[in-house]
Amino acid sequence: MTLFNPTDCLILVVDDLHQNLQVMGRILELTGYKTSFATNGKQALSSVHAIQPDLILLDLMMPEMNGLEVCEKLKENSYFCQIPIIFLTASNDKADLIQAFKKGAADYITKPFKVAEVLARVENQLSLRSLQKQLQQQAETLQDANQRLQTEIMERQFIEERLMTYEKRIRTVFEAIPDISIIIHIQDRNIGDLEVLPTHSICSDLENIEQLNQTIEQFFHAKTATVWFEIADRALKTKNTINYEYSLNINNQNKWFTATISPFEDSSVIFVARDISDVYNELRLRKQAEEALQLAEQSYRSIVENAIEGIYQSTPDGRYINVNSALARIYGYSSREALMESIINIDTQLYVNQNRRSEFRRAIEIKGEVSGFESMIYCQDRRTIWISETVRVVRDTNGKTIYYEGIVSDITERKVAQEALKFQHDQTELLLLNILPPSIAVRLQSGENPIADHIEEVSVLFADLVGFTEFSSCQTPIEIVVILNTIFSDFDQLAQHYGLEKIKTIGDAYMVVGGLPTSEPTTQTESDSGQSIVDIAARTAKMALDMQQSIIKFNSKWKQTFQLRIGIHCGSVVAGVIGISKFSYDLWGDTVNVASRMESTGSPGKIQVTGAFYDRLKHHFVFEQRSAISVKGKGEMLTYWLISSLDE
Missing domain, CATH: 3.30.450.20 (PAS domain)
Known part of the structure; x- marks a missing residue:
């Protein structure tokens, strides 16, 4: 009896030969297993993330990424490392199998496939996997129960500690109170019992506090006994605290007291009394203070007015x-x-x-x-x-x-002076940001000089306006500047849109770079917001294609025949700012030189790219191979024409 239902199990089969996938698929599906297929390592990793299979049958030998590499990546992932992997191999090399088990393989199946062997090994691994899940669930259940028990114990301990703390606090409060606090039990106008709370001191007018079984007339002064009983009775009936002030002549001195009588139980009240004689003495002191205050106020008014x-x-x-x-x-x-x-x-x-x-x-x-x-x-x-x-x-x-x-x-x-200074500072800041990328400007302002960064991967684009030299010979200087400003302003907007950094213009030439850490695209999605090698190259290629379209639109509007000759290369560069005046952000390195050669050896209206740039985008854009050309300093190079994007 199996520990699982085959129809509930999803098996991912990975093999670069469709014939093997078909054979394995028929074997598994006839037994009732659900199957999914992948023809290479990268597709297998994507499928695992998408479908989360219960078992993986993985071909050992595959191009680009073999089965050992796929297995290693899955075992590095804490979420997928528990999925059992059975290798499919036609090799009899024991070393390969040993390496497979070291990488985390659970078993292997030899080619050509034997139905009984396949089903037995698959069922064995799925049974183990099912048993593992059951044990894991039981462990989690026990852990949850233990956690709840520990939490309950901690909560009870916490409540007990809080109760002890509250009790200590209440006792401390009572001991610090300078008033007398007494619980009085009253029955038929008689005081049945007195319970003195542990307060700091006792009022001097209650000298016989130890005596029990007294009447109210005996306990209180005769003149106030009736009043005290009425107050206590009202407090018990209304269930409200009643405040009362009274005076007593003690040792030939008239003293004032304030008291509160609060209901405690059916026939008990809490009596709290305080000597407030000092308050009345303070009235005389307050009058003296008011007179002094009037003098001070007159002095204050004089100061305020002057x-x-x-x-x-x-x-x-x-x-x-x-x-x-x-x-x-x-x-x-x-x-x-x-x-x-x-x-x-x-x-x-x-x-x-x-x-x-x-x-x-x-x-x-x-x-x-x-x-x-x-x-x-x-x-x-x-x-x-x-x-x-x-x-x-x-x-x-x-x-x-x-x-x-x-x-x-x-x-x-x-x-006004601050606003003028701020305006000057803002103008200076704006001018600096127009000259340099923001992050570079900040570093320069902090005193860093020179600034030099090695960047491992950028895409460098050079564009030259073919026919502009002849056009300039018969135009006024202002007309030349207007034309160039119109064209290059459109290029600047494209650079900002694609997150590329405009480096400089030299005459009618334009240089822009993708992949610098100083810029990001203005419009991004989850798929294109990263700075990956392919992403950098793709944004540069899209800008090059859009530049060609921009020139076509310009020619149509201005009745001109300009063409762009564009060259692109990718690789590492050094970028930074040097010198002590007239700062500019620039790039240096062989990548820049080769990109310039791609432009100068190209053709009007075309985009020439190197083999390295082609390798980045060959699956995403349409290219046309050009015959090998001689490049100064590099010898013979195989180049390509960038035609269009496959997304269009």
């Missing part, structure tokens, strides 16, 4: 409570009274950008103060000036905002 900077108090909803004369002068008003009468809503009347005032209010409510908050405001005559505000919030004892209190400085002159 200050150079503007000072104000305002309500949160935007009305001035008080301003000094300096603020009126800054805003262009004749007096502080005129300012306060005119501005009835600071938010809408004063700030040029009303959203700025909203930002100010949010910031000050969050932080409680704002320093150096800069805004543009309207003066009385509708002039605009820049101000800087340093403001704090004044709140009451409950934390509610009462008013804002701030200082205002006129920073118009400084702001």
